[in-house]
Amino acid sequence: MRIRPLRAAVAALALAATAACSLNANPTTSAKPGSLAAGVSLKGATFTVGSKEFTEQLVLCHITSLALQSAGATVREKCGLSGSDTTRTALTSGSIDMYWEYTGTAWINYLKHTDPIPDAARQYQAVAQQDLAANHVRWLDASPANNTYAIAVKASTARELGVSTLSDYARLTHTDPAKASLCAASEFLGRNDGLPGLERAYGFTVTPANLAEGAIYNAVANNNPCNFGEADTTDGRISGLGLTVLTDDRNFFPIYNPALTLREDVYQAHPDLAKIANPIAAALTTDVLQQLNAAVDIKGQDPAQVAQTWLQDKGFVGR
Known part of the structure; x- marks a missing residue:
């Protein structure tokens, strides 16, 4: 819904x-x-x-x-x-x-x-x-x-961009940085198990928009100001807003x-x-x-x- x-x-x-x-x-x-x-x-x-x-x-x-x-x-x-x-x-x-x-x-x-x-x-x-x-x-x-942490995207945007895994996302940051726009909260931006470690594991860098955690889901659903966002895998807004979680194909995120x-x-x-x-x-x-x-x-x-x-x-x- x-x-x-x-x-x-x-x-x-x-x-x-x-x-x-x-x-x-x-x-x-x-x-x-x-x-x-x-x-x-x-x-x-x-x-x-x-x-x-x-x-x-x-x-x-x-x-x-x-x-x-x-x-x-x-x-x-x-x-x-x-x-x-x-x-x-x-x-x-x-x-x-x-x-x-x-x-x-x-x-x-x-x-x-x-x-x-x-x-x-x-x-x-x-x-x-x-x-x-x-x-x-x-x-x-x-x-x-x-x-666990995850990177979420609107399902229709994922299909449009051909992105289903975090490796796909890493490639997108190199080929089309504007479409790889990311929203994340302050804690995720500073944690080793957050964005800094994710960038090292997948070999990319991105300049994220810093939003309050609760605002990220609607931002991603509306593609404004970002197409991708930090998410928690147990969050009900993932299914409720028509989002999908990118597969962590290198198993970076901890349990x-x-x-x-x-x-x-x-x-x-x-x-x-x-x-x-x-x-x-x-x-x-x-x-x-x-x-x-x-x-x-x-x-x-x-x-x-x-x-x-x-x-x-x-x-x-x-x-």
Whole structure:
């Protein structure tokens, strides 16, 4: 479904308002006990749940908050913190107790490795072991979803330009730079697993337009100001706006499986947190995350309500 510009703008403003209101706020929704609370009690425990600022993270923040509430915990939300480094620092400094992080992000950004491990299970094990040993950060089970970076283009534009892989795109940057115009957000422009590494891996350089992450999808769909753009593979706007993802034929982009991360002291005080989070992680496939993200970004629904509806439909929390 193609979104009209006005509707897209309204949705973007609504999402921004939701993120802003979520910071330092008490939850706007509550949850009754469901399957997650069976045999688990967090009564008397208080947690601060955080997240980064983009849609998927907001939904995951609310999912976690509601799940904890269903088991009797008191929860404070700091959903919508600005960027990976800010959110990670909030965790390690004690400003928040937990948030969902991605294996590839931690391996490269926090553990300072250059090369990702191409096997998802081995990558998770390496991240979980090293982050715990070096930083006292505990990783609960990882989701099977892979929210990796990608380069997206409108499907009709891809056909017109004959571009289906990142190698095709690299050739286009040399033969027709104007048609290879790229939009990307600040974080992607500065990360080794973002544009700098992509350029090295595929042998091209490009001068991108720097846009807010949420604006990139509509920019690509409208071919203004770019034909190509940074994307996340679990983003619902890819299918919703008629975009397609270029095949990473050199397997550059790391695997980004999300998992709930928390400080080791929090986990040791409340080991039952794994019984709450692990079933959620197992249910979060790539398709599920695309649907949850689309409910916010395409249908304009509130992230907290999307989270609550999904948890209730799964029986994880009560109605």
